[in-house]
Amino acid sequence: MELPVTVGVDASAASLAAVDWAAAEALLRDRPLRVLHALPLMPCLLPSWAVEPLPSGSDLIHEARHVLAKRHPQVRVHAEEVHDVATAALVAAAEDAELLVLGARGDGGFPELRVGSTALHVAAWAGCPTVVLPAEQPGPGPREHVVVGVDARRPAEAALAFAFDAARRYGLPLRAVHAFGARSAGGTAGYRDEEAALLARVLEPWATARPDVEVLQDAEPAGAGMLLVDASVKVRLLVLGRRPLSSVGRLGPVAHAVLHHAECPVTVVPEA
Structure with a gap:
């Protein structure tokens, strides 16, 4: 069975960077890329400080597909939405993944937060290797x-x-x-x-x-x-x-x- 590289996405810029990184890795490994977005089970319980409406799951998936089509057209992509808590959805997805990729922090929390609770939980519980991308993306210099x-x-x-x-x-x-x-x-x-x-x-x-x-x-x-x-x-x-x-x-x-x-x-x- 050909296991995919799986990447979690949300409304954050960090998650799009994770999509880009995961696609390059999938290409190197000759594996398909699974793009996964977890939708809130009960949107009415989203925190009151989220004053701006969050993008819909379909908008996020569309944006991820657009990035992939432009930057990594050779990658085989499967995108999906699941109704579940993000931590549970990602840990479950790790059971059928060769590699799991996510940004260090998502669209919640406060701006100075370097690593969010989702990344920490998933890295601790995922059954496959999990790549966490730093909140501040590395510069363009050589990686030695x-x-x-x-x-x-x-x-x-x-x-x-x-x-x-x-x-x-x-x-x-x-x-x-x-x-x-x-x-x-x-x-x-x-x-x-x-x-x-x-x-x-x-x-x-x-x-x-x-x-x-x-x-x-x-x-x-x-x-x-x-x-x-x-x-x-x-x-x-x-x-x-x-x-x-x-x-x-x-x-x-x-x-x-x-x-x-x-x-x-x-x-x-x-x-x-």
Whole structure:
């Protein structure tokens, strides 16, 4: 079965940017593109501060189709509307998608909000890799790497597989970033060497299996969130693994920090 790249749309400019990004990705993967818009179950309960009438679902779908026809005419597109809460509709759509794409924030909330509740919920619960595009779109400069966050003691295999495939698809080097805590006694030089060797052992079988991907290794004594946010500058894609959900049902602090502050699209990849 040929699974699509699925993108969620609403009335925000960010969602049209997500449509554009998803279409380019669908073309690279030779997959169809599914454009999905969730209509409110009870429009009468929309917040009172939404003083301007929201565009109808058909208007949004028409606008998305117009953008796609102009910019990505080769992509096979299927657009649909569903009557459901956006989070539920997107998580359900992820069960039949190769990749799910959405903007970091939609048409709700306040202007300074960097990541909305819908993006956070979907990234935490979706059953397929989920790409969240930053609220402020990256500039037109060159994107030099794909970055993957690696816990060298508990490597996320699905995230590594996704990152290697993305680097090969884009024709870019893959930078593997491993953060570790500094020891209180002694210097960090020897400890850094140990951590770098640990990271190299994790990456060795992947690099051997994919010799066409250039691999750069970066082991640093720093907080993982800060290190990955710093690494996101001039990056095509940043990839994170997501552990199986606990009863809490939300993303961990590293993924939360990266989604709020990264300067590039972030893919959250669920582990089995």
